[in-house]
Amino acid sequence: MIFYLIAFGIVVTAILTIASRNSVVSALWLVACLFAQAILMVTLEAHLVAAMQVLLYAGAIMVLILFVIMLLNLTPKELKWKFIAGERLILGSGVIYLAGVMGLALWIIYKKGASFVPAAGGGTAGTVEAVGKLLLTKYALPFELVSVTLLVAIVGAILTGRGK
Template identity: 35%
Template sequence: MFEAGFFYLFATMAVVGGMGVVLARHTMHSVMFLIFCFFNSAGLFFLLDAEFLGIILILIYVGAVMVLFMFVIMMLEVNQAKLREGFLQYLPMGGMIALILLIEFIGAASSGIFHTNAIAAVGHFGKDVNNTVEIGKVLYTQYLLGFEIAAIILLVALVGAIVLTLRTRQDAKYQNISKQVNVRKEDRLRKVRM
């Protein structure tokens, strides 16, 4: 009873947060709603005993990704009036996508694949089952290759992003900090006998 109550609480709040992202007038408020939505999704993970996934969701999405989002939004000057200009122009296209998605969701939900009988009932394991350990074991044995490939792709993306932004201006003066830090007294001070 308790669990179902929490499920409906988190699920409703996640949906409310998702609606808020789209409907909020202010971009900053949209971001706050998205953060709220992530929190509630993390709550859903906790209900499934997947505390590792829930905390990772908060750590990575709320703690890092959304901070960068906010960073970008803070720096932008968003012109509200200009944003609303194209509303009618894009309405048919957007409406069509929404309609197709709605039909797809209804179709998927009523197909019977997602029926409660079809999904193995998830019971709670005992306290000795640690899902962090289990995820680690599966990730580093069964799915090792896929995991490593994903890691390499991310690394390449990382290096690529750095290379794209790396430029040294020739006309600007740069300080070499290790040189500055390693300066000794003898380099700067000269004793003069008078």
């Protein structure tokens, strides 16, 4: 029951984020959405991820987003609804996609198939110790490989951010 409440909250705040015309209001709704996600993670016993979500996304990254909005000086007027080419096509394919995924999911729930595999380790799987141990033993290789991805992202960010 709690899950459905939180999930409803996430969906509503996400819709409000993209529906709002004022970009600052949008950003605030995004904070609410991220917080709701963090609560969901807590109920799933992923405490570390929940803390990261609040600290990094709702904290640091949101500050950056607000900075960008202020620097660009976006007023609500400039963000008018614009019609893009082939909009109906895009909307249509989006609806079909959503319907497909939801249909499949509901069909599976209907067939009573949605019994997930229980998390290993009971209630301690999401603690800092458990996640840290996993990262440095079982998933040590992907953990190291991510560094290359981050390096590429840094190079890309510098390249796109640099003036001509």
